[in-house]
Amino acid sequence: MKNKLLSSLKILTACLLTAAILCSCSLEYILFGEEQEAPPEGKLSVHFLDVxxxxxxxxELPNGESMLVDAGDNYYGENIIKYIESEGFKKIDYLVxxxxxxxxxxxMPYIVRNFEIGSIYMPKVSANTSLYENLLKSLKSKGLTVKNGKAGVTIVSGDDFSADIIAxxxxxxxxxxxxxxVIKLSxxxxxxxxxxxxxxxxxxxxxxxxSADxxxxxxxGSKTSTTDKILKSVNPDIAVISCGKNNDYGHPDEDVLKRLKAAGCSIYRTDKHKTVVIETDGESLTVETDHTSIKRAS
Ligand SMILES: [Zn+2]
Incomplete structure (x- = not known):
């Protein structure tokens, strides 16, 4: 009888222990799930950062991954990273x-040194500048090899979306x-x-x-790009111009603005609207202009 009672107690203890382990696992799982705060999938959000x-x-790609195309002039790195983190990302999957x-x-060298990067694409051309050398050094220090960004390369593709290099x-x-x-993001x-x-x-x-929306x-927005012929081929509804307030180059060019207006485009400019975010679920497009500029670090 005593032995029976003992073995029953052992079984009960084992059951309680198993239950406790299962419980703590599921609790951990829930906590893990909460901490991740993964961005919502199924949408493509393109943020034209005011740098x-x-x-x-x-x-922000529909599969939950992220891509950064260019990184502005010097001193923006820290705040570009903060912006990306505030969107819920801990990694740039594709850097271009x-x-x-x-x-x-x-x-870019700052971002490479201070953030997790998946892969990097660059055109096969070098520049004789210390900045370019610095970028290569930062990539080497992270063990990243540059992928050749040329026409015909698909950076990523998935369910009804793709990021293709066309030039x-x-x-x-x-x-x-x-x-x-040049990237076509569809x-x-x-x-x-x-x-x-x-x-x-x-x-x-x-x-x-x-063709693109x-x-x-x-x-x-310089006059060396966006000719009537190019506009006719692209036939966009929305044009975004990334330029600085009162810049020394006279960007955007008045003729380009006239052409875009004549083509019926809604024009968004980072010098006027600051950071512009355009989002799509694959059907409709929404434009948000209530974002601030990316500040230079002191
Ligand atoms: Zn430029």
Whole structure:
């Protein structure tokens, strides 16, 4: 009888222990789930960050991953990271340096050194600047190898979405702008054309379909890009111009603005609207302009 009681007690203890372990596991699972705060999937959000005279575009992809195309001039790195973190991301899955000019890669070495990066794409052209060298050093220190960003490369694709590189088709050593990586970001019925600083010369070489709902006007709205012919091929409803207030270059060009208006585009400018966020579920597009600028770190 005593033995029976003892073995019953043992079974009861074992059951209680198992229950306790199962309980703590599920509790851990719930806590883990809560801590993650993963961004909602199934939407494509493209954030045209106001980094003054320069480009930096952060995209939340429909599969929950993230992409950063360019990183503005120097000193924005810390606050670009803060912005990305505030959107619920702890990693940039795909980093793209459209071309090695300071207003596009300035803050990239800082971001590479201080944030988790999945992979990086750059055009196969080098620049003889300390900034470019610094970027390569930062990549080496993180064990990252550069992937060749050229026409025909798909950065990522998934359920009804893809990020495809459609240029450069060929490298123009004499003009780094015309080596810019051009990305077509598509989700469902909607698409974005991110053109870096590609000028007419490079845009003319593209063989892929240029049509897009949203066009990031090439080269900060300069007259060297966004010709009538290009506009006709892209046929966008929305144009975004990334440029600094009262910049020294006169960007955006008056003629480009006239052309965009004549084409019936809604125009958003980072010098006027600050950070512009355009989101789509694959069907409709929404534009938010209530965001602030990315501040330079002191
Ligand atoms: Zn530029």
């Amino acid at each position: 003054g005279q320069g480009d930096s575009i952060f995209a 340096a459209t071309h090695p000019h300071a207003d596009h890669i300035g803050s 450069p088709v060929k490298i123009d050593e004499k003009n780094l702008n015309n080596c810019s990586i 989700y469902g019925k909607r698409s974005f054309l991110l053109t870096g600083d590609a000028e007419t010369g490079e845009m003319k070489t593209i063989k892929s379909d240029l 949203v066009l990031k006007a090439g080269h900060h």
